[in-house]
Amino acid sequence: MADTGGTVLGTIERIWRYPIKSTGGERLEEAAVDRRGLVGDRLYAVRDGDGRFGSGKNTRRFRRMPGLLRLASRYRGQGEAPELLDPDGEPVPDPTAHLRRHLGREDVELAREGAVSHFDQLPLSLLTTATLDWVRTAVPGVPVDERRFRPNLLVRTPPGTRPFVEDEWFGSAARIGEDLRVRFERSSERCVMTNEAQPGLPHSPLILRAIARAHDTRLDALATVTRPGRVRVGDPVRLIGG
Template identity: 30%
Template sequence: MNTELPELSVAQIWRYPVKSMGGERLEQAEVGRRGLVWDRGWAVRDEKIGVTRSARYIPRLLLCSARYLPGTSAGTVPHVEITLPDGSLVGSDDPGVHQRLSTAIGREVTLVSTGSLSGEAMSRQAPYETGDFETEMRMIFGLKDDEPLPDMQAMMKDVSRSDVFMQTFHDSFSINVLTTSSIRHLQNHVPSANLDVQRFRSNIIVDDGGECDFERELEWIGKRIAAGPAIFDVVAGCARCTIIAAAQQGGIARDLTITRTVVREMKQVMGIYCNVHQDGIIRTGDAVTVLNDDAAGA
């Protein structure tokens, strides 16, 4: 009996021009210190509280999608074209973009780029909407009162890399990786659910060859993986919030059974968070290799 695991390869590459909106599927992407170049280069700022917000707080952002406009410049990133929930288009260079976006999502927001805010303004946290940390976390992760909170220790230690964290719209880590074996594992528990990869908003989808049924990538935590010439430090598992169950652009329907199943069967974790160890251009079809180097403390 052959017990060897199948080869790994890059199946899909996704970049998200605007945080919490649908993204662009790419055949290749440049990886720099801050992750995929221009990933989460834009975000929306909630003008009522003066901070940038994700779909955890403004779910209708997920009903929009965005793409970069080649040959344009908004300073540190290109301009974007946004498809609103009704299918209409608006560009980031349109004087009416803020009003049209606010109307579409039902909240007064301003579209901002990484170059338009200071690091302090980008990382500033709003007061808890629910009043305290634990209640807020339960709301964000869709947890019941008797269910444990995810382990945030590994995730929070990355914030010490403030030179990266404070210059991007990532929540913490610059790269999210998900294997097809994890998707298959979840699908076996919720066979009727639509598990479109866009639900999980990962940058790199790794194909495991179709023969595995377990969360293979969790075995890589504390190690390094290579995708083509790029190398990543695998730091932590990705604790999934309610976004994975929300309605999204492209006809992806709301399905709360997905969140409940990830909590119950996968201890809230699906996919891995990584930091960039070595830059490079990754391409669909590139081999993915688990390296022997220990990434701990890197």
């Protein structure tokens, strides 16, 4: 029988996987999670001629490539490479050729993860509805949903939960559903990607500005996976200690 102890932090509202880094993702009803994260998450990326991966920022590993968020990706079969979807949501026959036209760059290609990780930071990102609701209040008139922040798991928190409650979780462990175990480590430092346009969400600089003023540009809970398992919509997230 599954252990039902521990304080319930909330329940899984939505699950997101992003087969190609920095493109729109796919909503799932359930997913396998291993120590790398959601299986298949960000397993592919857009790589340029210098070996840097398409992102919302410029760093040693990443190159800012505006326009990637107007595209999306999804898996159609286990073990297959993902499909790349155009801004209208239609699959393209040649992902690399389409990326070169869309981005106006001839040095990019779709690449599977090798020795260098495609993740910016840690395997899993969780965001609460309490924090998401705060963002909506902070930028009235700007369409906002969780796709702005690209979490893997959106957690429905109880009424009255304060925004940025994720901060209280750091250093603690949690059980999600029956067997998945995670440890909350820290939050993500947000970049201009939160402002960028994607289908149904127009560009707005107000979002990052609001988060910077209120919370030092940090938002979500990043976690490591301590025991692989499955996550399903409706699963409780239970705090089980440090």
